[in-house]
Amino acid sequence: MSKKIHSISCLNCSSWNKSVFCDLQSDxxxxxxxxxxxxxxxxxETIFKEGGFARGLFCVKKGKIxxxxxxxSGKEQIIRFAKDGDIMGYNSMLSKSKLSSTAVALEGSIxxxxxxxxxxxLIKSDPNFSLKMLELTAKNWNEASRLITDMAQxxxxxxxxxxLLWLKETFGLDEENCINVKLSREEIAxxxxxxxxxxIRLIGELKKEKxxxxxxxxxxxxxxxxxxMLANRLE
Amino acid sequence: MSKKIHSISCLNCSSWNKSVFCDLQSDxxxxxxxxxxxxxxxxxETIFKEGGFARGLFCVKKGKIxxxxxxxSGKEQIIRFAKDGDIMGYNSMLSKSKLSSTAVALEGSIxxxxxxxxxxxLIKSDPNFSLKMLELTAKNWNEASRLITDMAQxxxxxxxxxxLLWLKETFGLDEENCINVKLSREEIAxxxxxxxxxxIRLIGELKKEKxxxxxxxxxxxxxxxxxxMLANRLE
DNA sequence: ACAGTTTCATGACAAATATCATACTTTAAA
DNA sequence: TTTAAAGTATGATATTTGTCATGAAACTGT
Numbered sequence: 001m002s003k004k005i006h007s008i009s010c011l012n013c014s015s016w017n018k019s020v021f022c023d024l025q026s027d028x029x030x031x032x033x034x035x036x037x038x039x040x041x042x043x044x045e046t047i048f049k050e051g052g053f054a055r056g057l058f059c060v061k062k063g064k065i066x067x068x069x070x071x072x073s074g075k076e077q078i079i080r081f082a083k084d085g086d087i088m089g090y091n092s093m094l095s096k097s098k099l100s101s102t103a104v105a106l107e108g109s110i111x112x113x114x115x116x117x118x119x120x121x122l123i124k125s126d127p128n129f130s131l132k133m134l135e136l137t138a139k140n141w142n143e144a145s146r147l148i149t150d151m152a153q154x155x156x157x158x159x160x161x162x163x164l165l166w167l168k169e170t171f172g173l174d175e176e177n178c179i180n181v182k183l184s185r186e187e188i189a190x191x192x193x194x195x196x197x198x199x200i201r202l203i204g205e206l207k208k209e210k211x212x213x214x215x216x217x218x219x220x221x222x223x224x225x226x227x228x229m230l231a232n233r234l235e
Numbered sequence: 236m237s238k239k240i241h242s243i244s245c246l247n248c249s250s251w252n253k254s255v256f257c258d259l260q261s262d263x264x265x266x267x268x269x270x271x272x273x274x275x276x277x278x279x280e281t282i283f284k285e286g287g288f289a290r291g292l293f294c295v296k297k298g299k300i301x302x303x304x305x306x307x308s309g310k311e312q313i314i315r316f317a318k319d320g321d322i323m324g325y326n327s328m329l330s331k332s333k334l335s336s337t338a339v340a341l342e343g344s345i346x347x348x349x350x351x352x353x354x355x356x357l358i359k360s361d362p363n364f365s366l367k368m369l370e371l372t373a374k375n376w377n378e379a380s381r382l383i384t385d386m387a388q389x390x391x392x393x394x395x396x397x398x399l400l401w402l403k404e405t406f407g408l409d410e411e412n413c414i415n416v417k418l419s420r421e422e423i424a425x426x427x428x429x430x431x432x433x434x435i436r437l438i439g440e441l442k443k444e445k446x447x448x449x450x451x452x453x454x455x456x457x458x459x460x461x462x463x464m465l466a467n468r469l470e
Numbered sequence: 471a472c473a474g475t476t477t478c479a480t481g482a483c484a485a486a487t488a489t490c491a492t493a494c495t496t497t498a499a500a
Numbered sequence: 501t502t503t504a505a506a507g508t509a510t511g512a513t514a515t516t517t518g519t520c521a522t523g524a525a526a527c528t529g530t
Contacts, residue, residue: 069380071388072467079380094366094373100380123366130365131329131358137372138329144379145304145314145335151386152428153306156487185508193387195488200509217496232307391517420478430518435479452526471530478525488515495508500501 002045005110007038015061018085020132028126031118038112047088047103047111054092054099056115060084063109064171064181067101068190078191080143081106081170081181090133093119106181154232156194160202161231163191164212168221178218237280240345242273250296253320255367263361266353273347282323282338282346289327289334291350295319298344299406299416302336303425313426315378316341316405316416325368328354341416389467391429395437396466398426399447403456413453 010016010029021029038061041047047058050070065082079101082088092099093116122129150162164179171180183191189199203219206212211227213220221227245251245264256264273296276282282293285305300317314336317323327334328351340346357364385397399414406415418426424434438454441447446462448455456462 069384071384072393073388075388077384077387079383091373091376094369095377096370097374097377100377120366123369124362127359127362127365130362130369131355134329134358134365134368134372135331137369137376138326139332141326141372141375141379142330142332142335144376144383147383148314148379148386149304149306149312151383152312153308153310158307184506196507197489197509198487204509419476431477432479432519433517439479473530474528476525476527479523481520481522483518483520485518486516488513490513491511493509493511495506497504497506499504 002039002041002047005038005040007033007036007112009033010036013061015059015085019059020087020129020136021059023128023132024122024126028122031121032114035118036112036114038110041105041109041111043105043107045105047105047109048099050099050102052099054089054116056113057090057093057119058088058103059112059114060086060088061110061112063111064106065103065109065111066106066187067103069101076190077193078187080140081167083171087136090119091137094137106183151193156192156198157202157205158231159192159194160188160199161206161211161227162233163188164206164219164221165224165227165231165233168224173221174218176215176218176220177222178215178220182217237274237276237282240273240275242268242271242347244268245271245347248296250294250320254294255322255364255371256294258363258367259357259361263357266356267349270353271347271349273345276340276344276346278340278342280340282340282344283334285334285337287334289324289351291348292325292328292354293323293338294347294349295321295323296345296347298346299341300338300344300346301341301422302338304336311425312428313422315375318406322371325354326372329372341418386428391427391433392437392440393466394427394429395423395434396441396446396462397468398423399441399454399456400459400462400466400468403459408456409453411450411453411455412457413450413455417452 010021010033011026016022021032041063047065060082062084065088066078067080067082067088068076068078071077082103088103089099123133150159154162167179167181174180185199186196189196192199203212207214211223211230213222245256245268246261251257256267276298282300295317297319300323301313302315302317302323303311303313306312317338323338324334358368385394389397402414402416409415420434421431424431427434438447442449446458446465448457
């Protein structure tokens with residue numbers, strides 16, 4: 001189970017300035033501080049489950065989280081990731097529907113929980129916050145519509161290349177150009193939307209083509225431009 | 236080219252109550268009235284183009300519109316539809332990015348244009364409107380994430396069944412259980428994310444399986460439950 | 471009514487991908 | 501450390517789907 005930890009103030013949060021709360025005044029943050037709670041989740045722990053009820057907003061203080069949906073035949077589909085400063089669960093709250101995805105920690109993560117009332121209070125009282133939220137949801141839509149098009153039109157190999165680039169953009173690269181997140185082959189398959197075996201084979205091909213290399217379990221990007229070409233990114 | 240037509244007041248608009256503007260006060264609507272314009276678009280006409288700049292919001296007074304993205308190899312991908320009371324172009328405005336899709340009329344349609352300033356004015360001044368917009372964008376996300384999962388995991392035939400049901404839910408059925416919108420096979424293919432030939436073949440199969448029948452160009456749904464089973468809809 | 475164009479339809483074939491079977495390898499647990 | 505379990509890898513095969521070719525049917529404008 002997740003461990004309740006001592007909440008530090010949003011004012012001192014290392015991820016505050018990356019978050020949607022970055023423009024709030026200190027009295028607004030204090031109000032959140034008074035009602036929020038913070039939890040630590042081990043790698044593999046579930047933060048919330050698809051189909052559940054959203055009583056509030058989750059904000060990632062530190063960590064890496066995958067958000068996935070159950071496909072029709074019980075196969076997981078990773079929809080997006082959340083990292084430091086990202087928020088989760090707001091779509092269900094806003095649309096007053098069940099949580100549309102499951103959140104699982106990819107590594108030890110600290111996640112704060114802000115009750116729905118405080119969130120809606122901000123929206124009612126602070127137009128700038130609303131605008132910030134709208135900006136966020138609009139960006140999400142742009143991402144999503146691109147993803148729909150990619151899923152529908154690109155080959156598995158192109159999608160794999162695309163996802164490797166997406167992972168790079170989301171989590172960045174370490175000193176050795178390795179993608180800064182650990183995913184199993186199965187998780188990559190659940191992101192690309194294919195079978196695990198296919199991912200294994202295609203990673204092998206990308207390796208042969210000198211686009212990537214494997215440093216243990218870590219994936220090193222050797223030729224980012226080549227990957228972008230393969231993924232058929234026009235922009 | 237589209238024809239500029241005489242704008243009638245939002246107060247008398249037949250689609251007003253279905254729209255995101257339904258809770259506005261008459262003075263707010265009058266303000267929109269003073270700045271908006273209305274245009275008629277013939278079937279096949281383009282309302283706006285992907286990559287363009289969003290100077291405002293498009294609101295469908297009457298009609299049926301497809302919103303699509305260009306895929307990497309130049310193939311159109313239909314992302315969503317808009318009908319009476321639906322708005323378009325707001326995601327690009329909100330995220331301050333280029334229009335992420337192209338809007339084309341599927342039949343003669345009347346579309347009003349509301350300048351960005353008025354839209355942002357509403358958001359700044361009316362928290363209820365912001366909330367309504369957030370509700371809308373959140374619902375869009377839920378739709379989109381479902382669509383991503385479907386595209387990634389379902390077979391072409393399942394996706395076709397899924398899309399037929401989606402069309403039914405979006406545009407409804409006429410007296411004879413036919414889907415209330417006319418799409419070419421190619422457009423259906425661009426919605427399902429497959430080749431036109433595949434759609435033609437699969438429509439043939441669905442016909443043989445007595446799930447649908449063809450009444451000229453119109454698609455009649457014979458067995459909605461059967462289609463839902465095939466599409467593997469769990470809920 | 472006509473020719474020209476587009477849309478719809480079907481077959482043959484090639485390519486991509488899923489599935490199943492089976493090892494090997496690493497990680498975790500006893 | 502040993503054993504079990506999970507994750508990774510590879511081959512063989514079947515299925516699905518895309519592509520190309522061709523022809524019929526429906527629509528369009530003159």
